[in-house]
Amino acid sequence: MTEQISKTKNSFSFWKIVIPYIILGMGVVLVTGGGSWDISNHILNKPESFFAEPHLILYSGVAISIVGFGALFIPIRNKNSFNLKFPKLLSGLGIFLLVISGPLDFWWHDMYGLDGLLSPIHLVLMTGMLLTSIASVVGIVRIESKSKRKIGVILQGLIFSGVWFSLTGFAHSFSLPFSKTDYFDFNPEPTFAAIFATIVYPIVMAFILITSAKVSPGKFGYLSTTGAFYILIMILSALLPNPVLIDAVPFYLLNLIPFVLADVIINKSQIKKSHFVAGAIIGSSFIFSYFPLITYTYNEVMFHRLVWPSMIPMIYSEFIVVIFPLLVACGAVSSIIGTVIALRASRRIIT
Amino acid sequence: MNRIILASIGIMAVYFLVMGVVFPDALSQTEKRITSPFFITSQEIESISKGESFDFIIDAGITGSDSDMLILIIGFPDAKSFDGIKIKSSEFTQSPKFFEIGDEVKTYYPSDFKIAEYPLLHIFNMPNLIDKKPILQLEITPESLGEFRIFTKAKSAPFTDDSNFPKGGFVDEDNEFVEKKVILVD
Numbered sequence: 001m002t003e004q005i006s007k008t009k010n011s012f013s014f015w016k017i018v019i020p021y022i023i024l025g026m027g028v029v030l031v032t033g034g035g036s037w038d039i040s041n042h043i044l045n046k047p048e049s050f051f052a053e054p055h056l057i058l059y060s061g062v063a064i065s066i067v068g069f070g071a072l073f074i075p076i077r078n079k080n081s082f083n084l085k086f087p088k089l090l091s092g093l094g095i096f097l098l099v100i101s102g103p104l105d106f107w108w109h110d111m112y113g114l115d116g117l118l119s120p121i122h123l124v125l126m127t128g129m130l131l132t133s134i135a136s137v138v139g140i141v142r143i144e145s146k147s148k149r150k151i152g153v154i155l156q157g158l159i160f161s162g163v164w165f166s167l168t169g170f171a172h173s174f175s176l177p178f179s180k181t182d183y184f185d186f187n188p189e190p191t192f193a194a195i196f197a198t199i200v201y202p203i204v205m206a207f208i209l210i211t212s213a214k215v216s217p218g219k220f221g222y223l224s225t226t227g228a229f230y231i232l233i234m235i236l237s238a239l240l241p242n243p244v245l246i247d248a249v250p251f252y253l254l255n256l257i258p259f260v261l262a263d264v265i266i267n268k269s270q271i272k273k274s275h276f277v278a279g280a281i282i283g284s285s286f287i288f289s290y291f292p293l294i295t296y297t298y299n300e301v302m303f304h305r306l307v308w309p310s311m312i313p314m315i316y317s318e319f320i321v322v323i324f325p326l327l328v329a330c331g332a333v334s335s336i337i338g339t340v341i342a343l344r345a346s347r348r349i350i351t
Numbered sequence: 352m353n354r355i356i357l358a359s360i361g362i363m364a365v366y367f368l369v370m371g372v373v374f375p376d377a378l379s380q381t382e383k384r385i386t387s388p389f390f391i392t393s394q395e396i397e398s399i400s401k402g403e404s405f406d407f408i409i410d411a412g413i414t415g416s417d418s419d420m421l422i423l424i425i426g427f428p429d430a431k432s433f434d435g436i437k438i439k440s441s442e443f444t445q446s447p448k449f450f451e452i453g454d455e456v457k458t459y460y461p462s463d464f465k466i467a468e469y470p471l472l473h474i475f476n477m478p479n480l481i482d483k484k485p486i487l488q489l490e491i492t493p494e495s496l497g498e499f500r501i502f503t504k505a506k507s508a509p510f511t512d513d514s515n516f517p518k519g520g521f522v523d524e525d526n527e528f529v530e531k532k533v534i535l536v537d
Contacts, residue, residue: 045477244381251374257366261359269355288370308419308509310384317375324371
């Protein structure tokens with residue numbers, strides 16, 4: 001009976017300490033999902049307004065993250081034993097950057113009109129998103145590892161997808177030709193952009209997914225769920241808004257296959273270097289996972305055509321059959337870097 | 352070799368076959384949008400006195416299928432600026448662009464830039480669905496006596512040989528057909 005009461009008390013305390021970090025991370029998921037939808041709307045040239053749906057999702061994400069950050073300071077017994085100083089500091093910096101990027105973005109629009117994807121203010125926003133999402137992951141993992149409890153596969157997958165989209169935001173900024181405005185031309189040089197995309201996207205994928213598996217060792221499903229959330233958010237924010245891409249959804253769902261396989265290899269195969277094999281499988285699929293936006297990157301260097309939204313399927317189909325074997329190989333090789341970073345980072349997160 | 356690894360190799364081979372060959376093939380079957388723009392212009396009067404205004408109305412649309420973009424390009428070769436030209440009403444969704452003399456102007460097709468020789472108004476719908484027929488109403492007050500010319504042309508995207516309107520008539524400085532309307536100011 002006493003043991004039962006103690007267990008219930010521990011459970012209550014665990015959730016009280018971990019929930020603010022979950023809220024923090026969920027806010028970032030909304031910010032990044034709204035951001036991804038906003039990119040799609042820009043591609044579709046939909047009229048821009050302060051109260052456009054993607055913007056509302058983005059603002060509500062920031063508000064939710066601020067609530068989560070505030071809740072980190074609620075006094076709870078035994079909280080100091082979880083080594084949470086670093087994630088708290090990181091989230092403070094992240095939230096600060098998220099909050100100041102709002103008025104700074106407004107000022108930038110006032111000075112220079114519409115901005116592109118890569119702009120100093122957007123980098124501030126993306127840094128804020130990244131720091132906040134990393135803080136959320138570090139906080140959750142440290143609480144889990146000390147208390148020997150888990151928040152569950154769904155919540156962890158969702159929170160990790162926030163980090164994934166935050167890093168992807170940076171990768172998009174330096175590889176997509178969406179940054180030329182009336183005042184500035186921040187578009188990346190096409191050859192640089194294509195090489196950058198080929199190296200960095202697989203690194204990001206391997207880093208996120210291998211970390212998600214590594215912080216929950218021996219537990220199947222954590223990696224797959226993170227991948228599933230990425231696919232779900234991409235379908236909702238990048239495929240469904242463009243009518244010509246709706247037919248691509250069933251194919252896009254197949255991108256879950258490499259994620260599930262990687263999960264099986266890490267958690268069920270018992271082979272040596274399983275994380276590197278899994279990383280290679282994940283990285284080799286980047287060219288399909290980053291559809292449709294990656295069309296713009298490789299079009300710039302291969303065809304240099306004007307990509308209208310209705311032409312994405314056609315242009316993607318033209319280059320993919322030619323270069324996909326090469327990109328699959330490059331993705332598998334680049335993923336080694338992502339896997340190394342993931343293995344080191346996950347050790348640092350847990351301790 | 353570990354059975355899981357063997358199975359993984361087989362599954363990934365099928366995955367790459369589907370995503371690298373079948374998927375692009377399915378995407379290539381996506382019907383290409385072939386659209387053609389059109390417009391009808393109307394003005395109430397043929398001549399006005401100096402200082403008076405007149406309305407210039409353009410009914411635009413597209414044929415074929417939904418279009419990624421419908422753009423009306425309206426030039427005023429006898430105006431020095433947009434001082435006497437106002438948008439009275441517009442059903443176009445994007446913000447209009449006003450190019451004064453000397454401004455850099457996007458030419459759209461072929462995708463390039465040029466310097467505006469006279470005031471140019473670009474007004475867009477992105478996208479423009481097949482059943483959307485936007486109307487633009489301008490209020491114009493010519494500043495000087497004589498002829499006041501208005502050049503109008505339309506383009507739709509994706510661009511094909513059929514993406515320009517009108518198909519004949521007066522040719523502008525871009526070597527493209529425009530509809531020329533003239534009002535006499537006396």
